[in-house]
Amino acid sequence: MMLAGLPVPDDAIEELAALVRIAGAVELANRLEQALDDKVKLLALSLDDRALMLSAFEDPPQELAEVRAVLLADHQWRRSEGLDP
Numbered sequence: 001m002m003l004a005g006l007p008v009p010d011d012a013i014e015e016l017a018a019l020v021r022i023a024g025a026v027e028l029a030n031r032l033e034q035a036l037d038d039k040v041k042l043l044a045l046s047l048d049d050r051a052l053m054l055s056a057f058e059d060p061p062q063e064l065a066e067v068r069a070v071l072l073a074d075h076q077w078r079r080s081e082g083l084d085p
Contacts, residue, residue, distance in 0.1 A: 001013055001035060001036070002043070003045065004067050004070045004074070005070065006066055006067055006070060008063065008064070010036055012061065012064050013035070014036065016032060016067075017032040019060075020032070020052055025056065028052050050074065053071055054072060057071075
């Protein structure tokens, strides 16, 4: 599946779903799991989804480190441009 423009292996998506569920983002975790079940190729992420993922990524597993880096760079750019509340 593609997340934030990056290919992410299914096992890493499962781990991400577990991480965001632990962080309290149950709806996002369910969406990620459903996307896996439905064999979704590209999952669109809202700004809220991205923020929830970043909050769950304190020390991401290697398979998710690049996704975290992309989300963080995007967040920082939005803030610098005054686009993020």
